[in-house]
Amino acid sequence: MTERKKQEEFLCELKTNKKLVKSKIIRFKNNRWQNIKSIPYKNKAGDWISIERFPLIKSEYAKFELRYFEIASGGSSSLEYHNHIHVVICLKGKGKLKLGNKIKILRYLDIAYIAPNEIHQLLNPYKEPFGFLCIVDKERDKPVEIKD
Secondary structure, eight states: OOHHHHHHHTSBOOOOSSOOOOOOOOOEETTEETTOOOBOSSSSOOSOEEEEEEEEEOOTTOSEEEEEEEEEEEEEOOOEEOSSOEEEEEEESOEEEEETTEEEEEOTTOEEEEOTTOOEEEEOOSSSOEEEEEEEESSOOOOEEOOO
């Protein structure tokens, strides 16, 4: 089974060639969404550490994807920029968002809008895990990683 097929197996994606007619609920139990598995943060090695990605919602009929990320204490996402926007909503703990040369703290239910081509990185210098939803366009460009 290819890596993509393995990843798609755990998405809340209704597999159909017909018009989307059914709704779906993903239950949250024991600190996890049912049947949603972690997949690699990125497909290649890079300058990030201790971050998990959980693809939650994806459909050929939607113009967006909803993912959940969790960064362990001391972890971070890659330092990057890209043409597409994304929205980050803090759900667990707190974390830091590097936007250009500024650092902002994100706390429970804070929302960050990350503009196109803004250099950014999410970090967790705290003891508790930092978890957040990330909403992105389904069709998007590849990030350009910045080396520190």
